[in-house]
Amino acid sequence: MITDLPLAANGPALPARFTESASARPNGATAGGALAWLADRRRAYTFEVARVPFDRLDDWAFDPETGDLGHRSGRFFTIGGLRVSTGEGWVRQWDQPIIHQPEIGVLGFLVKEIDGLLHVLMQAKMEPGNANVVQLSPTVQATRSNQRRVHRGSGVRHLEYFTDPQRARVLVDSLQSEQGSWFLGKRNRNIVVETTEDVPEHDDYRWLTIGEIQELLRLDDTVNMDARTVLACLPFARPTGAPPTGAHSTFRAALRRSMDPGEGSRHTMGEVLSWFTDATVRHEVNARPVPLNEVKGWVRTPEAISHEEGRYFSVVGARVTAGSREVGSWTQPLLAPHGMGLTALLVRNIGGVLHVLLHARPEGGHPHGVELAPTVQCTPDNYLEWPKEARPRFLDYVERVPGDRVRFDAVQSEEGGRFQWARSRYTVIDAEDDVPVAESEDYRWLTLHQVGRLLRHSRYLNVQARSLIACLHSLW
Numbered sequence: 001m002i003t004d005l006p007l008a009a010n011g012p013a014l015p016a017r018f019t020e021s022a023s024a025r026p027n028g029a030t031a032g033g034a035l036a037w038l039a040d041r042r043r044a045y046t047f048e049v050a051r052v053p054f055d056r057l058d059d060w061a062f063d064p065e066t067g068d069l070g071h072r073s074g075r076f077f078t079i080g081g082l083r084v085s086t087g088e089g090w091v092r093q094w095d096q097p098i099i100h101q102p103e104i105g106v107l108g109f110l111v112k113e114i115d116g117l118l119h120v121l122m123q124a125k126m127e128p129g130n131a132n133v134v135q136l137s138p139t140v141q142a143t144r145s146n147q148r149r150v151h152r153g154s155g156v157r158h159l160e161y162f163t164d165p166q167r168a169r170v171l172v173d174s175l176q177s178e179q180g181s182w183f184l185g186k187r188n189r190n191i192v193v194e195t196t197e198d199v200p201e202h203d204d205y206r207w208l209t210i211g212e213i214q215e216l217l218r219l220d221d222t223v224n225m226d227a228r229t230v231l232a233c234l235p236f237a238r239p240t241g242a243p244p245t246g247a248h249s250t251f252r253a254a255l256r257r258s259m260d261p262g263e264g265s266r267h268t269m270g271e272v273l274s275w276f277t278d279a280t281v282r283h284e285v286n287a288r289p290v291p292l293n294e295v296k297g298w299v300r301t302p303e304a305i306s307h308e309e310g311r312y313f314s315v316v317g318a319r320v321t322a323g324s325r326e327v328g329s330w331t332q333p334l335l336a337p338h339g340m341g342l343t344a345l346l347v348r349n350i351g352g353v354l355h356v357l358l359h360a361r362p363e364g365g366h367p368h369g370v371e372l373a374p375t376v377q378c379t380p381d382n383y384l385e386w387p388k389e390a391r392p393r394f395l396d397y398v399e400r401v402p403g404d405r406v407r408f409d410a411v412q413s414e415e416g417g418r419f420q421w422a423r424s425r426y427t428v429i430d431a432e433d434d435v436p437v438a439e440s441e442d443y444r445w446l447t448l449h450q451v452g453r454l455l456r457h458s459r460y461l462n463v464q465a466r467s468l469i470a471c472l473h474s475l476w
Contacts, residue, residue: 014171015237021118022210022473023239031215034136037206038222041124042134044203045323049128049420052317053302057331060317067293067300069315069333076143077101077418079305079315079333081295082184084364087284090390095295097305097315098365099335099418100184103144104175107226108162109192110139111171112199112207119207121158121199125224127416128320129334131423135224135413136216139205156326157202161193168193172233175458176466177371178415180363182313182335184289187458188226190233204324210234214474220411221423225467228412232466232473233455239476251407251430254354255475258448263353265447266437275444276372276460279360282441285369304336311382313337316420334420339381341414341424344398345468346375346431347407348445355445356472357435358465359393371462372454375443393440398429405430408471424464428472448472 054062059072069079082098110121125137142156161168172192179186208216213231217223223231238260244252257263267275297308305315314336321329346357361373378392380399388396407428414422439445451469454460461469 015235017118018210018234019237019239022214022236023241023476024117024209024211025215031212034206034208034212034216035219035222038124038134038136041204041324042132045126046321047126047133047323048319048321049133050319051303052319052331054317054333055302056319057317057333060331060333062292066291068291075103076332077103079292080184081290081292082287082364083290083295084285084287086286086362090386095290095297096312096364097292097295097298097335098184098289099182099186100289101143101186101418105143105188106140106159106162107138107188107190107230108140109172109230110158110161110168110199111192111194112196113194114207117209118194119209120213121205122208122213122227124204124206124324126322126324127224128318128322128332129416129418129420129422130221130224130413131421132221132413134324135416136213136222136227137224138227138230141224141226157205158199161195162191167197168195172230172235174233174456176229176233176461176463177366177459178463180365180371180462182365182419184287184365185367186365188229190230192230192234214470217471217474218408218410221413224413225415225463228467228470229463231470232461234473235452235456236473244476248407248430250349251354252476254349254352255448255472257352258354259452261449263447263449264351265353265450266350266355266445267450269450269453272444272446272450272454276360276370279442280368280370283360283362283370285362285364285366287364287369311338312379318420335418335422336420337379337422339379340411341379341422342376342395342398342427343374343412343424343464343468344376344394344427344429345465345472346394346398346429346435347472348431348433348435348437350437350445353447355447356451356469357431357439357443357445358451358461360442360444361462363462366459366462368459372460372465373462374465374468377462377464393443394435397431397434398427401429401434405432405434407475410471412467426468426471428468428475 085093358372
């Protein structure tokens with residue numbers, strides 16, 4: 001059972017410190033300065049990403065027996081096959097390529113109190129799959145192979161604060177998943193540590209308040225996926241300032257009450273956990289790895305592995321040059337989605353408290369089959385020719401919703417280290433009375449406080465839901 005244990009050694013003061021940093025909203029000059037810094041870092045180095053045929057991937061090869069695509073070191077990751085079957089749904093069985101990366105990476109924020117406010121040391125990081133190359137990322141974003149320098153490059157800057165307990169104090173620490181449709185069982189350690197040391201300055205790093213990061217979060221392709229998932233794991237207290245005024249003040253007041261454990265929720269925490277367990281059992285997701293050369297419905301050419309219908313995604317090769325990375329150049333496979341994703345969270349005021357509508361969604365790559373997803377999570381282009389009853393629930397509503405119901409709307413990049421130009425529209429919609437309070441068996445209304453309790457632990461919210469929770473916290 002999830003309990004209200006202290007979140008750190010300093011107890012309940014920690015959420016208040018995060019909230020205070022988030023409430024320090026930047027003025028236009030401050031936000032502009034951070035954007036100018038990001039633009040400067042893009043100009044400071046040579047960045048090139050070019051698609052290449054598979055036979056031009058250095059140190060990568062297809063296994064002659066299985067067809068799996070892997071690195072000669074046996075590290076980093078492998079592209080293999082997955083066979084998935086479920087007991088329900090429009091499509092009940094399918095094969096697909098999937099990224100197998102069993103290593104647990106580190107996504108870490110180093111924080112420090114500066115002028116009485118917590119600041120986060122953020123990195124301007126190049127990723128080969130980013131459409132705009134450089135985005136705002138955590139202080140440390142590294143796989144175990146990179147930490148151990150399997151690539152034979154330079155070490156990971158600031159990693160010592162996350163590995164030496166004498167250098168920093170842990171504030172937040174949990175294992176969280178990545179995309180269950182594209183990764184097989186992938187998890188990262190989402191960790192926040194606080195230091196009192198003088199941290200060496202570097203042009204690729206900048207101290208920002210949480211409020212400044214949240215302001216940048218509202219811009220397209222600026223705050224990367226790895227930073228968003230750590231942001232979502234921060235425990236915030238209900239803001240104590242003056243009540244919201246102006247546009248959407250009722251929405252913002254309900255949002256703040258949603259963060260308070262003393263305010264009402266539609267379901268108790270015990271009921272939420274029982275529902276989630278029931279959904280996990282009921283969906284009966286059976287996913288098993290298979291050799292890539294046994295995957296049905298996919299075609300391999302010298303340049304790509306793609307679905308025979310041209311949908312979903314392709315696996316391609318890339319040659320990368322990056323002056324700011326531990327290794328100056330390398331080659332690797334990338335997963336390239338077909339079409340822009342749509343990730344939407346419906347919210348509504350229930351008894352004066354904002355609730356979010358989460359979906360118990362099965363995906364083949366999740367170790368337990370089911371995690372809590374946004375209300376809508378899909379690539380709409382994949383459903384253009386599908387009958388209405390086969391389309392994701394609430395998709396039609398989200399695509400037609402009036403603009404005055406939209407509270408957040410930005411295009412965000414997915415993981416740029418493994419995906420090429422994977423972008424989704426992330427939106428928060430105030431459904432008001434359009435969506436009934438009564439739920440179907442796979443959906444539940446939760447408060448933000450309840451979501452925060454789940455985020456202290458693994459396997460509950462998927463990465464898309466975590467991104468939207470981070471976006472929602474920017475709307476106080």
